[in-house]
Amino acid sequence: MRMNVGGQDRSYTVVVSREEDGRYSACIPALNDVASFGDTLPEALRMVEEAATLYLETIRDMGQPIPPDPEGIEFA
Numbered sequence: 001m002r003m004n005v006g007g008q009d010r011s012y013t014v015v016v017s018r019e020e021d022g023r024y025s026a027c028i029p030a031l032n033d034v035a036s037f038g039d040t041l042p043e044a045l046r047m048v049e050e051a052a053t054l055y056l057e058t059i060r061d062m063g064q065p066i067p068p069d070p071e072g073i074e075f076a
Contacts, residue, residue, distance in 0.1 A: 014028055
């Protein structure tokens, strides 16, 4: 998922699962496991993006660094 955080473009891995009840869950491990649910996949993605935006705004306002996505880091 691509997001603009404080004027910087960031990309985060989103883990999506289909639950037993047919709904979808979406989680962003790099952001302290920010998660949300939705009745449809687009709804779950929209909801987790909203949750991630609020989380990132909060940590930025607290003066904490914006975390990178370790999934996107390549090790040599």
